[in-house]
Amino acid sequence: MSETELLRGRVLKTTSGFAYVQTDDGVLTCKVRGRLKKKDRRTDLVVLGDEVEVQPLPEGEGLVEKVLPRRTRFSRVHPARGGGHREDVLIANLDTLAIVFAHGDPPFHPRMLDRFLIVAEHNDVRPVIVANKMDRAEPEVTERFRRYRELGYTLHETSATDGAGIDALREEVAGSTVAFVGPSGVGKSSLLNALDPELEQAVAQTSTAHGKGRHTTRVATLFPFAGGYLADTPGIRELGLWQIPDDELDRCFPEMRPLLGQCGFRNCKHLSEPRCAIQDAVGTRIDPERYESYRRLVTGEER
Numbered sequence: 001m002s003e004t005e006l007l008r009g010r011v012l013k014t015t016s017g018f019a020y021v022q023t024d025d026g027v028l029t030c031k032v033r034g035r036l037k038k039k040d041r042r043t044d045l046v047v048l049g050d051e052v053e054v055q056p057l058p059e060g061e062g063l064v065e066k067v068l069p070r071r072t073r074f075s076r077v078h079p080a081r082g083g084g085h086r087e088d089v090l091i092a093n094l095d096t097l098a099i100v101f102a103h104g105d106p107p108f109h110p111r112m113l114d115r116f117l118i119v120a121e122h123n124d125v126r127p128v129i130v131a132n133k134m135d136r137a138e139p140e141v142t143e144r145f146r147r148y149r150e151l152g153y154t155l156h157e158t159s160a161t162d163g164a165g166i167d168a169l170r171e172e173v174a175g176s177t178v179a180f181v182g183p184s185g186v187g188k189s190s191l192l193n194a195l196d197p198e199l200e201q202a203v204a205q206t207s208t209a210h211g212k213g214r215h216t217t218r219v220a221t222l223f224p225f226a227g228g229y230l231a232d233t234p235g236i237r238e239l240g241l242w243q244i245p246d247d248e249l250d251r252c253f254p255e256m257r258p259l260l261g262q263c264g265f266r267n268c269k270h271l272s273e274p275r276c277a278i279q280d281a282v283g284t285r286i287d288p289e290r291y292e293s294y295r296r297l298v299t300g301e302e303r
Ligand SMILES: Nc1nc2c(ncn2[C@@H]2O[C@H](COP(=O)(O)OP(=O)(O)OP(=O)(O)O)[C@@H](O)[C@H]2O)c(=O)[nH]1
Pocket: 132, 133, 134, 135, 136, 158, 159, 160, 161, 162, 182, 183, 184, 185, 186, 187, 188, 189, 190, 191, 202, 203, 204, 205, 206, 207, 208, 210, 214, 215, 216, 217, 218, 233, 234, 235, 236
């Protein structure tokens, strides 16, 4: 078959051995061409969000012939068995990471939000913070969410239940590829349903179901939406640090960036070194809580 007869598509879901690819001819269930499989063992071959070229086969099937270069990758890196590293790409070609936390049930966890923000910064994916369950807002919690606006982050205050903030969120996500991440029970699937009831995402039956450690959403899946794609993902409990090197962490905190290079030592880790511009700014330009997130990450207390 010649190149021109291949269909361009987007990978909506992967299961062992198969990729479900959205094309102009509908969703095709695809296997991956054998010769593609041997190419590169350090990264996943075909992942959620990949742009691919597919040879269509009868009965809604197809063969992935080519994976186009990934514009961005939301990935973590593991030490590989035989030395070196292996990349675990969770979603390719992601534009925005919508980081969802709730006003309560489960409680807002700023330290974990900071970790998500760092991972987004490090992966060059634009983070957007979603403070859900606004219908249960408490002033102190709302205030803690709003501090992130002062850092320059986009914050959406929403309620999947009463519809507050949903129109603004819809405008935010339209036309791009957005993954909803955050702990189990914060309302990621509920938000997707509020954005588009046709998505029909399974939602926890009772609001405390997540307390038993169950995840309602089990596999990450991409859905076409408003000229772009939305991904629902299972709640992530342990984020770890995804092997972000120590000396790249300060750059992932936007409030630290203007001060970098002003410390007495060039390789300052901003922990207990003298003449440190970062430590000097804690309490003024840098929120002590954010510095504490940074400190825990660098010292490895939270990995
Ligand atoms: N009060 C209130 N409850 C909400 C809101 N959004 C979701 N919920 C409830 O919170 C519970 C969890 O919602 P889900 O949408 O399943 O949460 P999730 O983040 O997708 O959870 P996982 O799939 O386990 O990661 C459900 O009982 C929802 O009805 C909201 O804005 N306000």
